[in-house]
Amino acid sequence: MENGETKTVPKSWAMVGGDGPRSYAQNSSYQRGVLDVANELMNEGIKETLAFKSPCSDSSNICTFRIADFGCSAGPNTFLAMEKIIEAVEQKYHAQFQNSPPLELQVFFNDVTTNDFNTLFKTLPFYQKYFAAGVPGTFYGRLFPKSTLHLACSSYSLHWLSKVPEEVVDTKSPAWNKGSIQCSGTAKEVAKAYSAQFKTDMDNFLNARAQEIIGGGLMVIIIPGLPDGILMSQTGAGIFNDFFGSCLIDMAKLGVISEEKVDSFNLPLYYSSAKELEEIIKNNGHFCIERLNMLNYPMMKRKLDVQFHISQFRAIFQGLVEAHFGRDDVDKIFEYLAKKLAENYDSVFNVAKHQHVVEHFILLKRNIN
Amino acid sequence: MENGETKTVPKSWAMVGGDGPRSYAQNSSYQRGVLDVANELMNEGIKETLAFKSPCSDSSNICTFRIADFGCSAGPNTFLAMEKIIEAVEQKYHAQFQNSPPLELQVFFNDVTTNDFNTLFKTLPFYQKYFAAGVPGTFYGRLFPKSTLHLACSSYSLHWLSKVPEEVVDTKSPAWNKGSIQCSGTAKEVAKAYSAQFKTDMDNFLNARAQEIIGGGLMVIIIPGLPDGILMSQTGAGIFNDFFGSCLIDMAKLGVISEEKVDSFNLPLYYSSAKELEEIIKNNGHFCIERLNMLNYPMMKRKLDVQFHISQFRAIFQGLVEAHFGRDDVDKIFEYLAKKLAENYDSVFNVAKHQHVVEHFILLKRNIN
Numbered sequence: 001m002e003n004g005e006t007k008t009v010p011k012s013w014a015m016v017g018g019d020g021p022r023s024y025a026q027n028s029s030y031q032r033g034v035l036d037v038a039n040e041l042m043n044e045g046i047k048e049t050l051a052f053k054s055p056c057s058d059s060s061n062i063c064t065f066r067i068a069d070f071g072c073s074a075g076p077n078t079f080l081a082m083e084k085i086i087e088a089v090e091q092k093y094h095a096q097f098q099n100s101p102p103l104e105l106q107v108f109f110n111d112v113t114t115n116d117f118n119t120l121f122k123t124l125p126f127y128q129k130y131f132a133a134g135v136p137g138t139f140y141g142r143l144f145p146k147s148t149l150h151l152a153c154s155s156y157s158l159h160w161l162s163k164v165p166e167e168v169v170d171t172k173s174p175a176w177n178k179g180s181i182q183c184s185g186t187a188k189e190v191a192k193a194y195s196a197q198f199k200t201d202m203d204n205f206l207n208a209r210a211q212e213i214i215g216g217g218l219m220v221i222i223i224p225g226l227p228d229g230i231l232m233s234q235t236g237a238g239i240f241n242d243f244f245g246s247c248l249i250d251m252a253k254l255g256v257i258s259e260e261k262v263d264s265f266n267l268p269l270y271y272s273s274a275k276e277l278e279e280i281i282k283n284n285g286h287f288c289i290e291r292l293n294m295l296n297y298p299m300m301k302r303k304l305d306v307q308f309h310i311s312q313f314r315a316i317f318q319g320l321v322e323a324h325f326g327r328d329d330v331d332k333i334f335e336y337l338a339k340k341l342a343e344n345y346d347s348v349f350n351v352a353k354h355q356h357v358v359e360h361f362i363l364l365k366r367n368i369n
Numbered sequence: 370m371e372n373g374e375t376k377t378v379p380k381s382w383a384m385v386g387g388d389g390p391r392s393y394a395q396n397s398s399y400q401r402g403v404l405d406v407a408n409e410l411m412n413e414g415i416k417e418t419l420a421f422k423s424p425c426s427d428s429s430n431i432c433t434f435r436i437a438d439f440g441c442s443a444g445p446n447t448f449l450a451m452e453k454i455i456e457a458v459e460q461k462y463h464a465q466f467q468n469s470p471p472l473e474l475q476v477f478f479n480d481v482t483t484n485d486f487n488t489l490f491k492t493l494p495f496y497q498k499y500f501a502a503g504v505p506g507t508f509y510g511r512l513f514p515k516s517t518l519h520l521a522c523s524s525y526s527l528h529w530l531s532k533v534p535e536e537v538v539d540t541k542s543p544a545w546n547k548g549s550i551q552c553s554g555t556a557k558e559v560a561k562a563y564s565a566q567f568k569t570d571m572d573n574f575l576n577a578r579a580q581e582i583i584g585g586g587l588m589v590i591i592i593p594g595l596p597d598g599i600l601m602s603q604t605g606a607g608i609f610n611d612f613f614g615s616c617l618i619d620m621a622k623l624g625v626i627s628e629e630k631v632d633s634f635n636l637p638l639y640y641s642s643a644k645e646l647e648e649i650i651k652n653n654g655h656f657c658i659e660r661l662n663m664l665n666y667p668m669m670k671r672k673l674d675v676q677f678h679i680s681q682f683r684a685i686f687q688g689l690v691e692a693h694f695g696r697d698d699v700d701k702i703f704e705y706l707a708k709k710l711a712e713n714y715d716s717v718f719n720v721a722k723h724q725h726v727v728e729h730f731i732l733l734k735r736n737i738n
Contacts, residue, residue: 064514104514108502113493117486121505124482131513133477134503136490144500145433145473 016315017074017116019123035077035155037295038222038361039084045363046088049290050151050218052096064104065089065150067130068212070139070205071157072109074116079125081155082107085220086129089151105130110143112136114319138162140204144212152209153220161268162201165193169264181245182267184238185231198270202280210286215368219287225272225360227294232271236354240309241267243348247337256336257329265324267317274360281364291363306345310338386443386485388492404446404524406664407591407730408453414732415457418659419520419587421465433473434458434519436499437581439508439574440526441478443485448494450524451476454589455498458520474499479512481505483688507531509573513581521578522589530637531570534562538633550614551636553607554600567639571649579655584737588656594641594729596663601640605723609678610636612717616706625705626698634693636686643729650733660732675714679707 067085072078086105093103109120113136124132137143139154140162167175168183168190175189183194209219224237232238252259274292281289314334322330341348436454441447455474462472478489482505493501506512508523509531536544537552537559544558552563578588593606601607621628643661650658683703691699710717 064517106514106517113490117490117503121482121486121503124505131511132505134486134490134505136493136501136503142500145475148433148475 016318017119019119035081035084035222038155038359039081041291041293041295041361042084042220042363043088045220045291046085046151046218047092047095049363049365050089050092051216052093053216063093063101064106065093066106066108066148067151067153068108068110068135068144068149070110070143070152070154070209071160072111072115072120074111074120074123076123077155078109078120079123079128081153082130083125085151085153106133107131108133108135108144108149110135110137110139112138139208140201142208142211146211147214149209149213149217151218151220152213153222154205155220155222156224158202158205158221158223159225159269159271161194161197161270162204163197164266164268165197167193168266171263177266178263179245179249180242181248181265182232182238182241183270184233184242186233194270195272195276198272198276199280202277203284206281206284206286210284210366213366215366217366218290219362219364219366221360221362221364222295223272223277223360223362224357225274225277227355227358228273228275230355232357234355235271235357236349237271237357239348239354240313243341243344244313244337247340248333250340251333251336256332257325261325267320271357272360277360277362281362285367287364287366289362290365291361293361295359295361306338306341309341310334313337386488388488404450404453404591407524407728408450410660410662410664410730411453411589411732412457414589414660415454415520415587416461416464418732418734419458419461420585421462422585432462432470433475434462435475435477435517436520436522437477437479437504437513437518439479439512439521439523439578440529441480441484441489442526443480443488443492445492446524447478447489448492448497450522451499452494454520454522475502476500477502477504477513477518479504479506479508481507508577509570511577511580515580516583518578518582518586520587520589521582522591523574524589524591525593527571527574527590527592528594528638528640530563530566530639531573532566533635533637534566536562537635540632546635547632548614548618549611550617550634551601551607551610552639553602553611555602563639564641564645567641567645568649571646572653575650575653575655579653579735582735584735586735587659588731588733588735590729590731590733591664592641592646592729592731593726594643594646596724596727597642597644599724603724604640604726605718606640606726608717608723609682612710612713613682613706616709617702619709620702620705625701626694630694637689640726641729646729646731650731654736656733656735658731659734660730662730664728664730675707675710678710679703682706 067082067089069078069082086107089105090103093100107130109117109132111117115136117134117136120134121132135143139157165175167173168177170176171178173189175187175193177183177187177190180187180190183191185191213219226232226235233242248257248262248265251257252262274294278289278292281287318330318334321333325333436451436458438447438451455476458474459472462469476499478486478501480486484505486503486505489503490501504512508526534544536542537546539545540547542558544556544562546552546556546559549556549559552560554560582588595601595604602611617626617631617634620626621631643663647658647661650656687699687703690702694702
């Protein structure tokens with residue numbers, strides 16, 4: 001099968017690797033907080049909906065349970081989330097089958113080929129309760145043989161599109177996103193193009209997973225999104241992105257970076273509403289929605305310092321910015337952003353007036369054909 | 370389960386990563402040649418001994434066939450070998466079951482946690498015919514759930530011991546290997562200690578694989594070794610290692626590196642005879658020997674230039690030398706070796722008088738319990 005992401009996703013869209021001060025591993029405390037909140041929902045959801053058919057799915061008296069994490073990155077969060085999932089799976093298994101042979105767990109950590117798997121592997125917990133494997137490749141295509149996964153999860157990954165929709169950087173298209181670097185929600189044609197790309201990507205994701213997950217198997221998705229009726233440009237994250245866009249335009253005007261490059265730069269991110277997600281999953285038809293909740297995680301309501309924001313933002317976007325603007329301009333861009341942010345802190349982080357992005361927690365069950 | 374190799378194997382025993390001029394990927398042409406020779410034997414062996422029970426091993430109408438490569442390193446050889454194995458497996462499958470659904474192949478590439486999996490993943494063939502995964506950890510312990518592999522292979526890896534036997538660097542032991550850095554075969558107690566370590570390691574390897582490979586499943590092993598009755602010190606490779614040892618002693622005398630470090634340095638390598646391998650496998654009892662051949666690969670009989678030798682040697686041993694002598698001395702050591710080798714070329718490479726290390730080709734079948 002074809003290793004698709006090299007065609008559609010630039011090479012450096014992985015989070016910053018390693019474990020240095022700029023790494024995603026050291027700058028993902030927000031995502032960690034989301035996981036803590038999600039944990040309870042997940043634990044409860046798995047216990048209520050996971051059903052083992054028999055202690056041993058095949059003819060041998062051995063039980064292998066396979067879990068895959070789609071979009072694992074290289075940070076410690078991925079192991080913490082897995083730990084919690086495994087706890088829930090084992091509790092359910094032992095509750096259903098007393099005195100049964102122990103479950104043997106195989107866990108697959110997936111991310112794009114350019115993800116830092118070396119760091120991921122070196123930081124695997126020493127006393128892990130499972131057999132670990134890394135799986136490189138885009139999750140918008142097939143990654144596993146048919147019907148071999150029992151549980152899948154994907155946290156903070158599916159809002160990354162496989163690519164920026166072509167129309168939004170096409171100066172001749174009615175969907176050209178002039179003067180903006182994101183799907184702010186205000187320009188209708190732009191929003192339509194982003195939404196169509198998201199639908200295509202989600203559909204590809206669900207179709208691939210439908211092949212890989214056994215009938216009755218579960219999938220947990222945590223994805224940032226918007227409350228119904230709220231536009232991206234009204235949220236703190238959206239305002240931050242718009243501010244970043246305005247900094248890029250400033251830098252182009254000052255002649256520091258190329259204007260053409262700023263015009264063709266858009267974030268391959270889409271924040272969806274619960275309603276939109278529900279529609280996509282129902283239309284896809286392979287999975288039944290067991291849970292669809294909005295997580296209420298209050299961190300963005302606190303006031304945070306500029307350096308913290310820049311660090312978190314850079315750990316995620318450095319690769320993307322570098323791929324587009326070139327290595328020489330990366331430092332300049334983030335330094336300019338930090339300087340401008342310090343000067344405009346109160347307007348950018350006028351927390352009282354902002355809406356907040358939310359996290360959608362989705363628990364799906366693969367239909368039995 | 371426990372991630373064992375961090376306890377017994379120093380961190381840098383992996384081959385040199387990346388794809389630069391010093392990488393193993395760029396310096397493993399000898400191993401490549403061996404594979405070409407082994408290919409025919411492997412192809413024939415797989416076709417004759419592999420037996421599919423039914424086109425679909427489980428109740429669904431889908432066939433997943435799982436292959437694992439133990440000690441894959443990061444070079445291109447691992448993909449070439451896999452390609453050949455898959456060809457043989459598919460030919461046998463289609464010969465046995467006409468009009469059967471296509472086989473879905475999952476291939477696991479295993480090596481120690483410090484192996485360069487990032488390079489391995491980035492160099493995966495674009496149109497690979499299988500779902501790929503990387504599995505970090507020592508193959509002297511368990512790495513996969515029970516009975517989940519159909520075919521295993523290990524090429525040029527099992528002559529690496531899990532550790533240098535303690536006695537050979539213990540100045541108070543009768544097995545102290547004074548003045549030598551390898552198991553040359555001349556000192557009986559040293560040879561006994563190395564042989565015991567090899568037996569323990571092989572036994573651990575076979576026991577772990579016996580758990581993981583299904584009854585009737587195959588294992589292909591290619592391992593360098595010695596012809597019966599030949600000592601390591603009589604072979605070209607052994608003479609080269611002894612020469613390397615004498616260079617280290619020279620450098621210690623010149624005060625360039627520490628004498629104590631030279632005394633405590635031994636190569637964790639063991640070259641076994643076919644007889645010894647046969648005994649270990651038979652005593653282990655989990656596998657039946659389908660083939661045990663000696664490959665005749667003539668490359669070492671050619672005269673080669675100093676730089677080629679140093680490059681190949683360094684790609685393999687740099688990590689080990691660095692872990693023992695420290696980063697500062699690595700360049701000095703390999704530069705001194707190159708200089709001395711140029712001066713003594715004819716005596717070190719007196720090809721006409723040398724014996725040759727051989728490659729053992731072993732095809733095993735997992736007993737059905």
